[in-house]
Amino acid sequence: MKADAASDIDCTTSFSASNRFEGTRQVGAGLFDLASLDRFIAAHVPNYEGAVSIAQFNGGQSNPTYKLSGSKYNWVLRTKPGPVSQLLPTAHAIEREYLVQSALGTTGFPVPKMLTLCEDESVIGRAFYLMEHLDGRVLWEQSLPTKTPAERSAIYAEMNSVIAALHTTDYRAIGLQGFGRENGFLERQIKRWSAQYRASEIQPIAEMDALIEWLPRNVPSFSRTAIVHGDYRLDNLVFDHQAPRVIGVLDWELSTLGDPAADFAYHCVGFHSDPMMFRGIAGLDLAQLGIPSEAEYVALYERRTGIDCGEHWNFYMAFSLFKIAAILQGVAKRASEGIASSEHAHDIGAKARVRAAEGWAVANELRL
Structure with a gap:
């Protein structure tokens, strides 16, 4: 934390608490059929090389979001949290997420590039879409304690x-x-x-x-x-x-x-x-x-x-x-x-x- 910024605000407790939402955590090997996932993506995304590992982003509360890592590229997988029968009506509509981001992407509005959508739950047990991984920073504290x-x-x-x-x-x-x-x-x-x-x-x-x-x-x-x-x-x-x-x-x-x-x-x-x-x-x-x-x-x-x-x-x-x-x-x-x-x-x-x-x-x- 920069000294000049730290003097502006004391958010130490809150800032530490926000760290729990950052980064990723490893997931169990049985979460998804990674081979089935790779087969579907390879059939729909040109030059997809296959994921080597998968980790879950810590910040998501509703639709789980995962980082797929390959030898050369990273992607983001966003899924429904479980089978449709377990979800609240109208909730977790990832198909709509995919549609609106695809449309806005044509205007230059800042959204990740959408790569493919899968509504067939037989592939990994839930609907999902794949998008590009953005190399940037996410700022959790609205007080921006580390900034000038x-x-x-x-x-x-x-x-x-x-x-x-x-x-x-x-x-x-x-x-x-x-x-x-x-x-x-x-x-x-x-x-x-x-x-x-x-x-x-x-x-x-x-x-x-x-x-x-x-x-x-x-x-x-x-x-x-x-x-x-x-x-x-x-x-x-x-x-x-x-x-x-x-x-x-x-x-x-x-x-x-x-x-x-x-x-x-x-x-x-x-x-x-x-x-x-x-x-x-x-x-x-x-x-x-x-x-x-x-x-x-x-x-x-x-x-x-x-x-x-x-x-x-x-x-x-x-x-x-x-x-x-x-x-x-x-x-x-x-x-x-x-x-x-x-x-x-x-x-x-x-x-x-x-x-x-x-x-x-x-x-x-x-x-x-």
């Missing part, structure tokens, strides 16, 4: 620029007009995450019950339609090793056509997140760190996109926290059933109650 103020400022400006570019991409021009419905996005999302939460519910959370009732009655009357990522955050981005430039946006499982303001609000949840619990930046001296305030960050996005977020910002933020709580509850449910893709799923799922309480607090600011 100038570096933090540049990284935040780049994150803002990339999501603005996504939301201003002409989805019809790249063949994604059928990727989602253009109307009723928020209503469908509230219904979907309410159902996913109910399907994953272990113990009652009063604030989630309150949000499930409140959100449908307070949906903004007007919204735009754009490609939305659904989980756009710092650690789903791959940066160039040397420059503050995003070379790849990862984890498109929740992508669809929808309200870009809702997608951007989800991205801004870090401004409301405790540094120690959620690796966020709430309560920090952002000006000293070189990080824009939430208001400055929102204004920059609005200038780049022409989208007005301000009038309904609290609704969008309450919805985002509700959505995160539902996702975390799903992690907890999978952990309780022994099918979670991360060994840290129990800890993460336990935070659903905290996010629900934060969401209901934001909603209550509108109710007063």
Whole structure:
């Protein structure tokens, strides 16, 4: 850690905790039929030489992601977590991930190159796709504790620029007009995450019950339609090793056509997140760190996109926290059933109650 950066912020505990999400871990030899996997890929990917080893990335919570290493090249394998019969309805849609990244790749938007998709579960026991391995860096701490103020400022400006570019991409021009419905996005999302939460519910959370009732009655009357990522955050981005430039946006499982303001609000949840619990930046001296305030960050996005977020910002933020709580509850449910893709799923799922309480607090600011 650089001395000049370390003096800006004390995130030692949080920074150490984030290390558990970095790198890969070895997997058992019986996880996949590697020979069957190699045969399929060789039949669909030119010049594929075969994998020598396979390791699992530590960061994934939903769709397990693996690094296939060959003698000359590396690839990334992304799979569903198990047979379809064990999964929540509409979850883990890797086919959609493959489609949207393939389409965006034609525009120059920073996504990994898609290589092949396999929906035949008989090959390795689950659907999967293969993509290029990006040689870059993933930054886990939104406070960027090892960076200088100038570096933090540049990284935040780049994150803002990339999501603005996504939301201003002409989805019809790249063949994604059928990727989602253009109307009723928020209503469908509230219904979907309410159902996913109910399907994953272990113990009652009063604030989630309150949000499930409140959100449908307070949906903004007007919204735009754009490609939305659904989980756009710092650690789903791959940066160039040397420059503050995003070379790849990862984890498109929740992508669809929808309200870009809702997608951007989800991205801004870090401004409301405790540094120690959620690796966020709430309560920090952002000006000293070189990080824009939430208001400055929102204004920059609005200038780049022409989208007005301000009038309904609290609704969008309450919805985002509700959505995160539902996702975390799903992690907890999978952990309780022994099918979670991360060994840290129990800890993460336990935070659903905290996010629900934060969401209901934001909603209550509108109710007063």
